[in-house]
Amino acid sequence: MSRHHGRRSAAALLALLLLVALAAAVSLSLGAVRVPLGQVLRAAVGLGSESADLIVLKLRLPRILAAILVGAALAVAGALLQGVVRNPLASPDLAGVTGGASVAVVGFMTLFSGYSIHLVPFVAVAGAFVVVAIHYALSWKKGVTPMRFVLIGIGLSTALSALTMFLLISGPAYLAAQVLNWMTGSIYGTNWTYIGMLWPWLAVFLPLSLRIARELNVQALGDATAIGLGSRLQWSRMAALLCSVALAGASVGVAGTLSFVGLLAPHIARRLVGHDYRLVIPASALAGALVLLAADLAGRMLFQPMDIPAGVFTAGIGAPFFMYLLLRGRRA
């Protein structure tokens, strides 16, 4: 049974990886100007024509990389959080990450409207961390229990979205449009600078998440059992939350608040590879990347020349796929 299961999971991971590669290749070649795949490859190794170079390397590649990185980061953040709080409805929004980032960005745009828009990612990450620190402190009472953490998270994120709304209403109208656009979540107009800011976070925290995966498997058995098995519960819980916040905060900073990826990509992963977090985390990363790539492609292609924010399509594409898995799972 377990060997069979292992082989199936490996096959699922491989299939996801191939799908991500395929989606990335298609994404590079399609757009307002179609670049044949051969030319894409030539541009990739530095032999392409000047226009192909510009389109593929300067415009599309950073955007596609951003989709992959952001999708993976959000999905892993969601998987970690669901593991920590042991609730399938948990998502990065719940830890106050999105709320903190939104308030910080809206506040920044309202109060310092003259400053460069390039500072926004930093502001967002800073906001996320401040709010999560508050969240953690409020939930601490001789340790953090999942239930308390979640309830306080709901309270905080509601309060923060109210604060965001308040700032939006009391500020000037043009600002509201700008901020709402950011809040829908889009990777439109990402350039290499953003990629440069994003990848270090993933390089540090993705491997760390994989290390924590074993701990999450133990925690899934319940607090008492986990402590009985020798887990340093509060430490590993804090480490998992830190990873989750860092990943989600960085991606929110670059791409705004993309809904759905962090909530449902881990569930897609679980349907494919089972409940072992050592498999769920890589599978979530791939599923998140795939959903966001597909959503971004749909946003670019479906209503040309309009470029629709990817955040509109993440659920539109991911949810039917998830429901299919849900229905299929019942027969098995």
Added chain:
Amino acid sequence: MAGWLRSGRRRAAGIAAGLALLLVCMMGSLLFGVHTYRLEQLWTAYADFAGTNEQLILRTSRVPRTLIAAFVGACLAVAGCVMQVLTKNPLASPSVFGVNSGASLLIVIGLTAYGSSMSMVNMVWVAFVGAGAAAACVLVLGLGIGGRFDPIRLTLAGAAFAAFASSATSGLILLNKQSLDAALLWMIGSVSGRKLEHLAAVLPYMAAGLLLAMLLSASLNVMALGDDNARSLGQRLGLVRLLAAAAVVLLAGSSVAAAGPIAFVGLVVPHLCRSLVGNDHRWLLPYCALTGAILLVAADTVSRLILMPKEVPVGVATAIIGVPFLIRAARGRSHE
């Protein structure tokens, strides 16, 4: 967990105090706002109607929004409480059935198809149908036919459906800018600008839902013990679940039809009330109804007062009032 109010007498006193507080809040909501009125003006508006401006404001704006806030708050809170037992998930709220997003989606579809010729009362019905259809989809997806009941599957199906519907909604809005304003106005979720006819249209369903939920309260207590216990105690689980789901759809569907999607009330009020009276649903549900009504009426009043003369969405004010209580309750609870 028994909560602060343990004896039956104290709990009954709590209900009476809650009713009094609700009356005070409703009075405040009737009298305070951009224009402040006196009690006798309210009296003459009904006893001796002369058609003056203030009488018109009282009769067509203040009274409807206060009543709608009270009913919607009560319904959402009770629906949330039933939902949390049904899905065995303390994070569940009526919106997990896709009720809010389904209603929003159908409203936007309606506005795209018929434009501004759609009247408010029509919108109430459209929203109600959308909410019901969404809940039916989620139930079919989550329960299936003959499948074993799995609360996690139901919850996930709901979350996925809600995400899908709201994505479709924003897509439609983006494609079709002229429907934007009316739709956005509706989707903010507010008790202002609604008329008594809107409430009257859904009131029977609200009443039916409340009644059904109260009748189920003893069964919910048994259900909360876990499936195996409930079954061995002789409960017909399938029937109770179906009735509970029906109650949620009636309550949440009519609320969203009357006031648009209002979040947070359905999620937070059950937690507050649990810390007051514990897990006995025969007390919990009435407490939820009262607290929900108080919260929404108070929030509506506050939403008029904080940024005068602008009004902030009622969701902002619910958060301002509700969040401190929620954090207090979460820190105070003896954990699992």
